[in-house]
Amino acid sequence: MQNVLIVSEAQSYLLQALQSKLEDMECKVMSTHADPDVISKIEENIDLMFIFVDEALLEQHHGLIYLKDKAIEEDIPIFVTGDAQELRTINNDIPAHMIQKEIPRPINVNEAAETLHTYMKNFGKHNKKKILVVDDSGAMLRNVKGWLEETYQVILANSGAMAIKYLSTNRPDLVLLDYEMPIVDGKQVLEMIRSESEFCDVPVIFLTSKGDKESVMQVMALKPDGYLLKTMAPDQIKKSVDDFFERKKANAH
Numbered sequence: 001m002q003n004v005l006i007v008s009e010a011q012s013y014l015l016q017a018l019q020s021k022l023e024d025m026e027c028k029v030m031s032t033h034a035d036p037d038v039i040s041k042i043e044e045n046i047d048l049m050f051i052f053v054d055e056a057l058l059e060q061h062h063g064l065i066y067l068k069d070k071a072i073e074e075d076i077p078i079f080v081t082g083d084a085q086e087l088r089t090i091n092n093d094i095p096a097h098m099i100q101k102e103i104p105r106p107i108n109v110n111e112a113a114e115t116l117h118t119y120m121k122n123f124g125k126h127n128k129k130k131i132l133v134v135d136d137s138g139a140m141l142r143n144v145k146g147w148l149e150e151t152y153q154v155i156l157a158n159s160g161a162m163a164i165k166y167l168s169t170n171r172p173d174l175v176l177l178d179y180e181m182p183i184v185d186g187k188q189v190l191e192m193i194r195s196e197s198e199f200c201d202v203p204v205i206f207l208t209s210k211g212d213k214e215s216v217m218q219v220m221a222l223k224p225d226g227y228l229l230k231t232m233a234p235d236q237i238k239k240s241v242d243d244f245f246e247r248k249k250a251n252a253h
Contacts, residue, residue, distance in 0.1 A: 002120045003044045005076075006031045007067060008052035009060065014109060015052060021113035027120075034063025039070065046076050047120055053082030053090050064093035071098060072162065073169055075130070075155045077123075079116060081107050097138040097156055128153040129245060130170075134163040134189065135178040135207060140230065144176065144207075147234045148241060160184030164192055167199050174244065176228070179208040190222055205244065 004027050008015055019029045030046075032038050034057055049071060051057070057064070071078050077100040080090060087102050100119065103112055130153045133144045141156045148154050155172065157163040161184055163175070175193070179186035186206055194200050206227040220227065228240055 002027045002047040002117075002124065004029045004048050004050060004116065004120075005039075005042070005046045006050045006052065007034050007039075007057070007063075008054075009033055009056035010052065010054060014107070017109045018050075018113055021109055022116065025113065025117045027117065034060040034067060036063055036066040039063075039066065046070075046074065047124060048116060049076050049078045050116060051078060051080045051090070051094075053080050053086040055086075058086065058089050061093055064090070068094045068098065072155070072157070072166055075153060075170075077119065079103060079119075081105055081112070095138065095158065097141045097158060123149050129174070130155065130172040131174045131176060131241070132157060132163060132166060132170075132172040133176045134158075134160065134181075134186075135176075136181045137178075140178070140207075143234070144237070147238050151238075151242070160186070160189040160192075163189055167193065167196075167202070171199055172202060174225075174241070175202060175204045176241075177204050177206055177224075179206045179227075180210075187222055190224060203244070203248070205241075 004022055006015060006019060006029060008031065015031070019031060022029050028044065030042060030044070049067065051067070070076065078094065078098055079101050080087060080099055081103040082090065083105055087104070101115065103115065128151070131148060132155045133141055134157045135141050136158055138158060141158060145154045145156060155166065157166055160181055177186045177189055190204055193202060193204060203225040206224050207230055208227055209230045226244065228237055
């Protein structure tokens with residue numbers, strides 16, 4: 001059974017109908033305001049968040065930031081519904097790259113329920129290898145997630161600091177790490193990963209936009225588990241990740 005958290009400041013027939021439809025699809029649905037104290041008491045693992053964006057919810061900055069952090073720490077996909085202005089405004093608290101899908105209002109309850117259910121069925125995080133992708137480009141994060149999410153559980157971090165925060169409480173099977181980032185670059189993130197005993201052996205593959213010999217030598221001198229050029233075709237990047245896990249599996253036997 002999949003667990004869905006509906007977050008809304010309003011109670012409406014539409015949300016009740018959506019909850020009923022999801023329950024018919026054998027989902028467990030929990031409904032709450034954007035209240036960190038209430039959400040923190042939820043014991044069930046949440047498989048998906050559905051956020052009903054309106055004027056009242058947009059005022060709950062503390063609650064929205066709490067939801068964002070929870071989604072990062074527990075790898076929870078976020079779906080949102082609202083009008084065009086509301087969907088733009090929520091990005092002030094929840095970055096666009098963290099939102100799996102925007103469903104503009106007015107919504108069709110049956111179609112919305114089917115969208116959520118299909119996503120959980122096809123891309124649910126159960127029994128998938130976990131990959132943390134770290135890049136300061138939201139477009140690159142969305143692209144890599146799109147290329148890999150059918151096979152892998154993909155967690156996104158748009159800075160080195162966010163990656164370290166995630167790693168402090170979670171252990172991915174692989175980190176795809178942008179080499180060139182502002183403030184905390186890929187080299188510094190790798191050094192921090194290797195200096196912490198709890199995750200010093202987590203495999204790290206660099207993502208880099210520079211393929212000249214000197215740049216590649218600089219990257220490989222840091223002894224990552226490999227590197228991928230961002231200019232590679234999506235199917236080549238996907239194959240490289242697949243091959244990495246195949247080699248790891250073979251070496252384990």
